[in-house]
Amino acid sequence: MKITKEIIDFHGLKSEEYSKIKLLLNREPNILELGIFSAMWNEHCSYKSSKVHLKKLPIKNKNVIQGPGENAGVIDIGDDDAVVFKIESHNHPSFIEPYQGAATGVGGILRDVFTMGARPIALLNSIHFGDPKNKKTKNLLNGVVSGIGGYGNCIGIPTVAGETKFNSTYNENILVNAMAVGLADKKRIFYSKAKGINKPVVYVGSKTGRDGIHGASMASAEFDENSEDKKPTVQVGDPFTEKLLMEACLELMKKDSIISIQDMGAAGLTSSSVEMAFKGNLGIELDLDKVPCREDNMSPYEMMLSESQERMLIILEDGKENEASEIFKKWDLDFVIIGKTTNSKNLSLKFKNEIVATIPINALSSNAPLYDRKWTKKKFKSKKVKFKDLKKISFDEAFFKIISSPNQSNKKWVTEQYDQMVMGDTIERSGTDAAIIKIHNKDKAIAVTVDSSANYCKSFPLNGGKQIVCESWRNLISVGAKPIAITNCLNFGNPENPEIMGEFAENILGIKEACEFLDYPVVSGNVSFYNGTNNNNIYPTPVIGGVGLIKNLNKIQNHRFKKTGSNIVVVGKTFGHLDQSVFINQIHNLHDGMPPDVNLLNEKNNGEMVFKLINTGIINSVHDVSTGGIILALAEMSISSQIGIKINKPKKLTNIFEYFFGEDQSRYIIEVDKKNYSKLESLFKENNIYFDNIGTTQNEYFELDNDLKINVKELYELNNKWYNQFNGLNN
Amino acid sequence: MNSSVIVFPGSNCDRDIATALTKLQFKNKMVWHKDNELPKSDLIVIPGGFSYGDYLRSGAIAAKSNILNEVIKAANSGCLILGICNGFQILIETGLLKGALLRNKDLKFISKDVYLKVTNNNNKFCKNYKKNNIIRLNIAHNEGNYFTQKDHLKELEDKELIPFKYCNKNGLINDSTNPNGSINNIAGILNNGKNILGMMPHPERMIDNLISNTDGIGLFTSILN
Amino acid sequence: MKFAVIITLKKDVLDPQGKVIEQTLQNMGINSLKNLRQGKYIEIELNESDEKKAKSAIENMCKKLLVNLIIEQYKIIKI
Amino acid sequence: MKFAVIITLKKDVLDPQGKVIEQTLQNMGINSLKNLRQGKYIEIELNESDEKKAKSAIENMCKKLLVNLIIEQYKIIKI
C-alpha cells in the first residue's frame, strides 16, 4: 500500500515528521510501521512538546526512590514500605463514552501502580465538567461518576478523595483524571527495563480486540482487503479481569522470575514492547501469530495499535515460564510467550512467517521529535476590582448563593457511589481536606489529596502553579500529615498555540518554585494537551495529587468541630483578596484580575506551625482556607460536625466581604479549647505567626454578627440540595 | 472457634473479614473456591466483593463453584454460615436463603454508613446485641434491594428471621430510612434453622474506632460464645 | 446454530430498573408509555447441527446458570 | 400496543459479561458452546393504537435513553 499524504495526515504526523521517519529508516515505512511511528511519536507517548519544560521540575529528595519516567513514582515511607502513585488523564475517551472512558481511566492508572509491584490501596479522581446548564453535562457527570465507581468498587480498592468542578470552559472537553496509590515492599519494586538477550517476552491478561485503535476508522477500513465494517471501537473496561490480572501479577512478583514488566496502556503492545527494549538498550522480536486475539482476522496493524484493556507484557528469567504460567492459569488468564529480547536494537515483527516490520528502537524513542515550541508570556489586565464599584448584595444572600452552588455544594452524591471502606484501612474518607489510609497492620498512615485551581491558573499561570502545590501541601498538613511528594496531571489546550504553550511553561515554573521551596518533589505525572475544540482551549488545569505521611496514628486531625465553646482562630494573615475569588466570580460574574499572591515563606511557616500544633495535641480541629475564603471553610466545619459558630468581625477589618470571602493563601482555621488558648497564643507569638481570634463554637446556629444567622441543619440542607435538583429527584 | 472464609476470584472483602475474625480470636483459614474440601469449621463466611464481576446476576456464578457444594452440606448439618454483601447474594443464588436481591431502587451503587435496628436477637449471630439496639454499619452495594413473596415475608417476620432492618438514628423504620428499597427495610435474613445469616451491611468494617466504630463486634462475639 | 434466550422477571417480582427507566421516560414527556420492564437477552452460538439437541443444551444452560427460576422466566428462540 | 427492544453490543465491542458467562458454562462442561454475548431486553407497552406512531415513539426512546449508540445497537419488535 502506498503511503499517501492523506494517510500521513490521518496518522497525525506532520510532513517534516514523515521525512524524519524516512531518514531514520533509510526507506519508506510500510503502513504498519507508519502506524507504529504515529503511536510512538504522538504527544501522549513522546511528550514531544512538554519534555523541555518538564525537565525543570524537582524530582528528587531523600524520600524519592523512583521519580518520573517509570510507570509510577515511588517514595520511601520508612520500615521498608514504599508508596507508589501516579495520576493520569482520560479526558477524550470520557467525553465520547463517559462510563467506559472513566472506568478504563481508573483501570489504566491501577495497572501503572501494580506493575511496579505495589498493591493499590487508594483511588482518587479529579473531574471537571462544563456548565451544569449545558445540555451534555448531566449525562457526562452521571456516566463518569458511575464509571469511576463501577471500576473501583468491583476491583475492591477504595475511592477515597477527589474533586468535582464545573466551568463552561469544559463544555466540549471534560476532564477525567484518576490517581492510584499503592503500597509496596521497598526491596521489591519492579521496573520496565529489559535485561538480557533471548529472554521470553510474555503476554498476559485479556485478549486483544479492536478497541480504540487510534481513531483509525478510515485507516483500518482502507488497509484491510476485505473491508467489512470495522469501525474503531470504544475501549470497554472489565474490572473483574483487572482484579484477576492484579492478583496474578502480585502473586508472580513474590517469586524471583520477573526481569521487567510493563502494562499495555496507550498504544498497547507497541509502546510497552518499545519501552522495555529502549530502557534495556536491547531489541525485541514479536511473533504476532501468537498474540491472543478476541476477533477473527486481526491484522498486525490492529494488534500493534489496539488499546484493549487489562493486558501486560512481562520479560521472564530463563526457565520460569512454567511456574509463571501456572499462576496465570490459576487466575484463568491468557499467558503466551509472544517473542524474545534480541541484541539487534530493533523492533522486529513477524506475522505468518514473514517479517512485517523492522524499526530501530531508537527511532521510536530517543529519536522521536522533540519541540521547544514558541510560547508567549501571559499579558495581564492590570485592572483590579474596586470593591466600592460592585453592585450591593447582602452578606447572607451572597453566602447562601455560594454554599448551594454546584461547585461549592456538598459532593456526597458523588462519594456515596464509591466504596470508600473496602480494604478496611480508611481512617478518613472523602469530605475532609485529605483522605487518610492506614498502612495495613502498622501504626502509620498516609494522607492523600488531589487539587486544582483552573481560574487562578488561567489568569496567572505562574502563580496558579505555585498556589496549587501549596493548596495540596496545606490539605495534607491539615490532617496532620507530613507532605512527601506529588504527582501531577497537566491538562492544557493546544500546545501549537504560543499562548497555550506559554500557560504551560509558566505554570510549570510555578509548580517548580513551590515544590522546591517546600521540598515536595514531583515523582510522576501525565500531560494532556489538545483539550478543547478548534480555537477554544480549556483553562489551563494542572491537577496535583499529593501524598503525605502520618507517623503517629494518635496525631491525626480533621476539620470537624469537636465541641461548643471553643475558640476559633484563623492562622495566617487575611488581606481580603477578592479578585478571582468565588465571590467575585459567582456573585458578580467578574473574571478578570489576578489570583491571590502566594508567599512561599509564609506558606511554609504557617504550615509547619499547624503541623506542630497538631502534634502537640492542643487543637481540636483544623481546616485549610481555600476557595470561598474563611466563611466557606467555617461552613464546612459546621456542616460536617453539626456544631454552630458565633463569629465577630475582627476590629481592624474594613470590609466584611473582603475578610470573609477573600482567598488569601497560607491560611488555616483551627478550633482550640478555651483553656488552651493562652498557650496557643504564646506559641504563635514565639514563632512569629500571624493569627486572628474570630469567635467561638456554639450550639445550633451558624452566626456572624448581625450579618448572618442560620440553623446548622438548614445550612446542611442548603449545601446538599443542588445535586438532587439538578438530577430531578425530589428527596 | 474455627472459621473459614471462602475466596472467589473477585472477592474483595476477604482480607477484611479475615482481619476481623483473627482480631476477634477466631482461628481462621482461607479457602479457595476451586478447592473440594472445607477445613473443619464452626463458622463459614462468604465475603463481599464481586465474585465474578457480578456478571449475569450477582452471586450467580459463584453459587456454581465446587466449594459451594461443601458449604451447602455444612449448612445442612448445622454449621454457622455468614454471607456478607456479595456473600448474601451468593447464599440466595444457592437457595440456602430465599428471596432475591435486586438493583437498588435508584439504580446507583450506595456506599455509606447506615443505621440498623436489631429487630431480633434470638439467634446465634445476634445474641450479644440487645433487641432493638440501634447500630451503625457501612453498606456498599449495587444490588441490595431484598425482595420476597408475601407468604415468605410473613414467615420471616413471624419466625423472627429478620435480625436487622434499616432505620435512622432514632430507630425509625420506613421508606425514608430505607437506602435501597428493600421490602420491609430488611437488611439481613436468617434461614429457618437460624444457622445461616445473609446481610448486606458489613460488620467487619466496624470493629475499630480508629477506622469507624465498633458496632460490628457484637456479631462476632455472639458467634464466639 | 444460533439462539437467543430472553430472560424476564416474573410478573410479581419487582423490577426496580424497569421502574426507574419508565419514570425517566415519563419525565422526559413521553406520555403514551404505559408500562416498561427490563430483562436480559443472551445470544448463544453452538457447535451443534441437530436443532433438537441444541435446544436441549440451551435449556440446560438456562436451568443450570442463566436463569434464576425463582424470580425469572425464559424463552428460547432460534435465530 | 406492546413492543420488545433488543439491545446488543456492537460487533468488536468487548463484552466482559458474556465472556465470563461463556467461560463458566464451558467450565461446567458444555463443550458445544461456541460464543455467547449478553444484551438487554426491554418490554414496552404503549397507549397508542397507531403502529407507525408507536414505533416512532419507541425509536425515540431508544435514541434518547435506552441505547448507548456509541457501543450498542438495537432492534424493535412488535409483540
Ligand SMILES: Nc1ncnc2c1ncn2[C@@H]1O[C@H](COP(=O)(O)OP(=O)(O)O)[C@@H](O)[C@H]1O
Ligand atoms: N470526585 C470526587 N471523588 C472523591 N471525592 C471527592 C470528589 N469530589 C469531591 N470530593 C471530596 O469532597 C471534598 C470537598 O472537595 P473540595 O471542595 O474540592 O475540597 P478542597 O477544598 O479541600 O480541595 C473533598 O474531601 C473531596 O475529597
Ligand SMILES: [Mg+2]
Ligand atoms: Mg481543603
